[in-house]
Amino acid sequence: MLKRPVFVYTELSPNPNSMKFVLNFELVPEGLSFDYPSLESTLEEGSGSPLAGDLFQFPHVKRVFIASNFITISKGDDIAWEEVLRDTKQFIKIYFEENQPVFFEKTIEKNTLIVDSRDSDTVQKIKAALDQYVRPAVESDGGAINFHSFNEDTGTVKVLLQGSCSGCPSSTLTLKAGIENLLTRMVPDVKEVVAEGV
Structure with a gap:
């Protein structure tokens, strides 16, 4: 072979x-x-x-x-x-x-950024902005960002930071200076972005 x-x-x-x-x-x-x-x-x-x-x-x-x-x-x-x-x-x-497997056969492929028809208009906009503008930059640094939740009352978006972003000293700065600025400009209902489980 x-x-x-x-x-x-x-x-x-x-x-x-x-x-x-x-x-x-x-x-x-x-x-x-x-x-x-x-x-x-x-x-x-x-x-x-x-x-x-x-x-x-x-x-x-x-x-x-x-x-x-x-x-x-x-x-x-x-x-x-x-x-x-x-x-x-x-x-x-x-x-x-040696063609060893990356995942077990039953590993479910899940992508939390996929827009769900039940998502509110605001959540759809947040997911689209994360997917189009944020994900490529975060992946180039060896990490990933996934949408976690949005609180309509407070305007707070929670995201999951993974890979090199998890525990990275500069991820908090990136989150506030980059991602929060982008989302608050693109989606007026967003007031704050916080990382979940970092």
């Missing part, structure tokens, strides 16, 4: 503890993302990932995020990327050369 050509390159992210491992093929359909904050989360029914589970076997791996054509790995403060980058990259390359 022929091995497929697998190319992996790395990109730094704004979070010094996160590294983006980019592949030459798509891992999940555009707009979908999967965040694994622990080994246990890689086994959850409907969203499990043997790839993420295997990555957690490395002691330096603290979080795994999979989206588009990349895997963002977050490490602890106690080790430098220089010490573990080569082995991690090599593992990913071999994993895909």
Whole structure:
């Protein structure tokens, strides 16, 4: 059996503890993302990932995020990327050369940005703005943003930040200076944007 050509390159992210491992093929359909904050989360029914589970076997791996054509790995403060980058990259390359699965067969693909016909007009506008203007920039940094909820009374939008954005020192600034400014300009009902579960 022929091995497929697998190319992996790395990109730094704004979070010094996160590294983006980019592949030459798509891992999940555009707009979908999967965040694994622990080994246990890689086994959850409907969203499990043997790839993420295997990555957690490395002691330096603290979080795994999979989206588009990349895997963002977050490490602890106690080790430098220089010490573990080569082995991690090599593992990913071999994993895909051997055609190992990214997800368990029953993993449900879910995208919280998809506009639902039951969404209010305001929520539809918020989701569209996040999808069109915010998601590409956040993905280029190795993370993802998903709509969580909108409170009509207070004008507060809650979003989920994943991947390199989770625990990143600059994510709060990006959230307030970038995303909040954009949404309050584009959707007048929005007064504030807050991150859920960061």
